[in-house]
Amino acid sequence: MPFLTYPLALLAAAALPALAAIYILRNRYRRREVSSLMLWQFAVLSREGGAKVNKLQLPLVFFLELLALALLVTAATGPRWQLPAHARPLVVILDDSASMLASQSSAGSLPAVSPRTKAAAALEDLLKSRKFLSIRLVLAGPKPRVLGSAVTTATEVREAIAQWTCQAPAAALDAAVALANDLGGAQSQLLVLTDHASPGSEFTGNRIQWWAFGATHPNLAFVNATRTTHGESDRVLLEVANYSASASASAAYRITSGSNLLRSATLTLEPRARQRLFLNLPAGTPAIEATLAADALAADNRVTLLPAVRKRIRVQNSLEDAVVRSHVDKALDSTGLRSSLSAAPEIILHNASATPAGTNAWGLRLLTDTTNLAAHTGPFIVDTAHPLARGLALDGVVWTAAAPGTNQFGLPIVTAGNTPLLSATEDALGRQQITLHLIPDRSTLTATPNWPILFWNLLTWRARETPGLVESNFRLGSEVAVRALTNSAQLKLPSGTTRTLTKSAEEFVLEPETTGLHTVSAGASTWQFTVNLLAPEESDLATAKAGKWGEWERPEETRREYSSVLWLFVLSALVVMVTHLFLVTHSKGRV
Amino acid sequence: MTLREHLLSGEALGQRYALAVPQTALAGATGNQLGRRAGTSIDFQDYREYQPGDDLRTIDWNVFARTDRLTIKLFREEVNPHLDLVLDASRSMDLENSPKSAATLRLAALLGTAAENGHCTHATWLAGDGFQRAANDTMLPSAWxxxxxxxxxxxxxxxxxxxxxxxxxxxxxLISDLMWPVEPLTILRRLADGAAAVFVVQLLAQADTEPPEHGNIQLVDSETGEEREIFVDATVAAQFRAALARHRESWDAACRQTGARFVSIVAEKLDASLPALEEAQLLVPA
Structure with a gap:
């Protein structure tokens, strides 16, 4: 009780009955001279007639004085109010990873209850039992994301967490907590809703509560799935993992293509073991689907793989030297990325000083000038970040080339000392003009794997610059780049909804958030790609935990939520006293 | 304001009025108004037979020649009507925090001036320890x-x-607040004895007519100094108003009984109350 904790206020409270006693017991008669008392005889008669109980007559100023005293006494207790403006904001971090949907649905008869469902219910209970200044939601996927604006009611929170779909391949909880901390400020309270244990003591402070609702379940999952070109056929790799803590498991899988069953078998996997499956498919086989029997997590039991993208480049080999031309043709054919010249070439290999005009082709100029020749054996300086330099290992290579003196061929990719050996530059039309300084018959480059690698890099680079996708099968969370000539493109999601893509540089870059078949439309062109979960960390439910870590409140901090409203009572008392003064001075003694 | 200023104020106010003289008042000492009796004016009034003791100078000898009877000729008498102004000089007429005494002086001066305008003589009596005339009361009020x-x-x-x-x-x-316990008839009979007309003007202060505000009040009688403590509430206030009404009614009834006129006015509203004096036929416009 406030009064008992403030003895002085308790003493001051005694002024209230004292004031009342003064008013009741005092005999303050106002003197008034009258012409005669003859007209007041009745009053005397009334009093003399016997005891008469008169209604207690208290003037207005008495009540004002009583009110002022009560306000001052209350102010003396140091009143504090749990003002909404001073309550703390709450920031909730929602684990958006796929493991939040795990449930033992097939094992029991009870309805499946996923960690997400439990977490949402716990959040609702919390909001019912406690009020917060504001509530913000942060979705912890691969990158933390703020879910809408700040809300205040449980209903608004319920609407907002409808976007909590738990389809992310990972949950960057650390980054989400950091974002929530920045978002809520120093006074905010953070709540993490996840299915994993608190990572350590840094989350057990007095501002963060970590609530985990996970449960350990055995789970079989696809953790890898690729479909790549392999000559004229497609090669499929599937990897199945048994994320069971102790028991070995039998994984029954099916691979279908439309209504055609391609393979159906059962794998026996030791605990925490993986097994790969290979499948060769004829080129032109449509999308295939691999499924596992239902278990705790449904999202990792299904994989869809579209045919691998086959981009072939039309190369015109115009090199003058027949031997060299032959070396180049062999290298080009080995890549499997060269197509016949059915249309205008996309790459022209030549010895001319200028790129052949009137084409949209990139040019690779082979400079075989024999003046100032130098045989370089290294060390070679390679720009390994350049698309042409990927995989090049030039140790031991003898690279003979003429020293050009000054670099007039663009950005050097491979140099020996200050001698550029391989350079590239982009001309005004956006075409890459590559210059290769090489005397093939005095070098060993053409006899090393670097030679076909160089041309594989060249054709792959060129293929990436053509419209469309580079791949057709992606992991959830990976970046998808679509090259198109148009400035706008539409993405159709597996759910059927469509959204517009924004172009970044020459590409539309997107990060799919859901698994399934996606379609990109740009002008008349349409490309499809599929996204699969393939997240071993999410499929591994053996590490899921349930529990609560951390506390929000300490007694000394709870008090900070209460703000002093002393000023309010003092101000009110002043107003009352001013009113009292006004009444006393303007009423001519009538009050 | 001083006594003189109040009298001058009343005198200025009275310039607009004249005393309304009733027929019964047209008697008295020789003056400049025609009396209701036969007198010595030049205005013929009537004939009557000679009676022993009549002034022989009034015998109309022409009538005697024609009728052989002694007949005297009566003329209207010329009189000066008189105003006796009786002022209650008790202390209650000088109630503190009220314009009661000023209003009394102004009203007395007004009536004195109106008497002058009505060619009346006037005298001002102060009722204190017996009745005494005010100094210079036959002169204009400003000289009183x-x-x-x-x-x-x-x-x-x-x-x-x-x-x-x-x-x-x-x-x-009579100008008084009438605030003393008395049977009105005892006063009125003495005033009305031999009077042509009696007017009772009750002059009260606003404070006399309205009870004090709620609360404990110590009442002090302005004349006796007697004190009384009472608690005034709505009931007491109503009782006071009823007592005042009864008191006025008793005076009004007594006045009607004796042929006097009763007028009650409030000191603070003296100027606005003058029409009431005209209605009572005490004043007429000059």
């Missing part, structure tokens, strides 16, 4: 003196000690 409201005796005691020598057939006006 000795008007003090200091007496602690009520009017009936003043009558007992030294009654006023009021002019027969004069107009008598």
């Amino acid at each position: 003196d000795g008007l003090a409201f200091t007496s602690r005796r009520p009017l009936d005691e003043a009558f007992a000690i030294l009654p006023p020598r009021l002019r027969r057939l004069g107009i008598r006006v």
